[in-house]
Amino acid sequence: MGERPDWDEYFLDIALTVAKRATCLRRQMGAVLVKDRRILTTGYNGAPSGLPHCAETGCLRQQLGIPSGERQELCRALHAEQNAIILAALHGVSLSGATLYCTHQPCIVCAKMLINAGVKRVVILNDYPDPLAADFLAQAGIETVRLERREGSTSNAAAKVEACSQVPDIER
Numbered sequence: 001m002g003e004r005p006d007w008d009e010y011f012l013d014i015a016l017t018v019a020k021r022a023t024c025l026r027r028q029m030g031a032v033l034v035k036d037r038r039i040l041t042t043g044y045n046g047a048p049s050g051l052p053h054c055a056e057t058g059c060l061r062q063q064l065g066i067p068s069g070e071r072q073e074l075c076r077a078l079h080a081e082q083n084a085i086i087l088a089a090l091h092g093v094s095l096s097g098a099t100l101y102c103t104h105q106p107c108i109v110c111a112k113m114l115i116n117a118g119v120k121r122v123v124i125l126n127d128y129p130d131p132l133a134a135d136f137l138a139q140a141g142i143e144t145v146r147l148e149r150r151e152g153s154t155s156n157a158a159a160k161v162e163a164c165s166q167v168p169d170i171e172r
Helices: 007-019 080-090 108-117 131-139
Strands: 030-035 038-044 099-104 121-126 143-148 158-164
Touching (some): 007 080, 007 121, 080 108
């Protein structure tokens, strides 16, 4: 039997699986909102329900050469975190005190939504080029932890790299 993952690894592994449903051509992201070790909702990045996905229409942001982390309003997809928050609202599930497990650091729009939804902790695997979002999460007192994949681990996520109130600035 392989090494048993801790709770952060376990839920981040689920976020990685959720990301496989993403329909974005540039980046596949997954999110899991958890409270008391119970999954509340999941989300992945993709077009609003019933609308064509980027795989069908192409990526406007890519066509226009827009860098990652900029001009999100030109994207037809909702972010994974947004879809997880919307699903909670749709089903009347409170996110107060929840932890977000996400394949990437939230952008500024998602960070503001997470703050107002009452999320208290964010666990990520990958950075995202939005230092303002990390700053907002820190200002709101939301603990941010970045995990790192460990070679040879049965778990996709392992070794905690940072347990801090702010993810470091990302080079652009």
